[in-house]
Amino acid sequence: MSEDSTAEGTAEEVTLGRIETEVALLMRLGEATRRATGTAEHRVLDRAAYVILRHLDSAGPQNVSALAARLNLDGSTVTRQVSAMQRDGLIARAPDPSDGRGTVVSPTPAGLQRMAAVRAARTRLYGDILADWAPADRDTLADLLHRLNEALETRTRTRR
Template identity: 45%
Template sequence: MPTTQDMTTAGDAGLLDTLQHEVALFARRAEQTRLGGVGKLRNSMDRAAYLLLNRLDKEGAMGVKALAASMGIDSSTVTRQVAPLVESGLVKRTSHPEDGRAVVLQLSPRGIARLAEVRASRRELMEQLTEDWEPEDRSRFCTLLTRFNLALAARMAASPLPADDTLPPAN
């Protein structure tokens, strides 16, 4: 039975080499700019904060364990990342409605407003970066990038990496 490598043609290998290189460049540029938006909000919210606030906005109030599970990261990482969001008033801790002993995290009114500002700024950046694209190209890119991210998530779920804080520094 042929292996995956045996089934890859020279053309496929070249395309896959180009793909991995472009993904690496994208990751570097996205981290350098944080794709943070435009104007005064450029680089104004780090990736972890944005993803946590976005998840709480989309899924509603939840405990640390549920939030960590929904994001595919460790509870201790969520706890560490949520602390400054609580301190800055973007997230609030409240009692669980059914179990007063449990604590849930939810967006504060300030967090909702801040997230809306950051989303609008990032949306404007995406518009600027793709302003000369056809609408079909934007849609296709979004579909393919979503598909790629889902494949990465499935791969991570099947074979998780160590927690973020145990990874070696990126070069």
Template identity: 40%
Template sequence: MDKPTRLIEFESMLFTRHTIPFNARKWGAERELDRSAYVLLSRIQIDGPLSISQLSQAFGLDVSTLNRQTAAMLRAGVVERIPDPEGGVARKFSITTEGERRLDADRARSIRSLERVMADWTPDEVAQFAGFLNRFNRDIERLEGRPWPRP
């Protein structure tokens, strides 16, 4: 393995440790959602209502894991179960007004925290970093066969 790849591995490990959207206390902002709810709601917000099997395919997660996560989200009032808008048999999870509010609030906190971290970066450096992250994520998604829709 060459040195740049080793450095990327190490920095990736640290990046996941420091991930701002999920380490809010350290950045002075209490989160409204836990990590799994934040990610699931983000996907539902982009795709619209999704069934458990669609969520399972999208995330590569077990149905039992998703049942636990969506049950917690139902109790929190951030999703609701609705009939399939396209007339299918399976019920789907739709984001509630409260879920939208909490997701948007957490996303705004995350963006403010990122802006704080990159306050000394030039706009070009921020854009380059965003481009590299986008490419990196898309290449992972391509290899996994699970592309993530982007707004």
């Protein structure tokens, strides 16, 4: 192994270590920022309900199995979350038209309203946090985060 390839390997490992650290900090600080934000809009939905409602809003009604698969969660976990959300009036269940024995879940108007409020509050929050960033830098960040999420999702799906 040449000295150059050793240095490249080391530089690559350093870069990957920096990425790992920054992603870990992003997750921790993102949650801490959400909890510390003074407005009630951020707290009208827990994180799981927000993610489920966002997905149902974009993908349409689904059965719990499809929802769990799409969100990379255990079916029993999603069933518990969906039951709590139904009790809170955030989602509704209806017979599955493709399987008479099953049900599909869809967001209620109240669920969509809460989701929209949280989304708007989060958008304003990130607008404040990134106010000093150039628009091109914000676009680049959005593109890179999207690519990272796609890569993570692809890896998760191939590992099942």
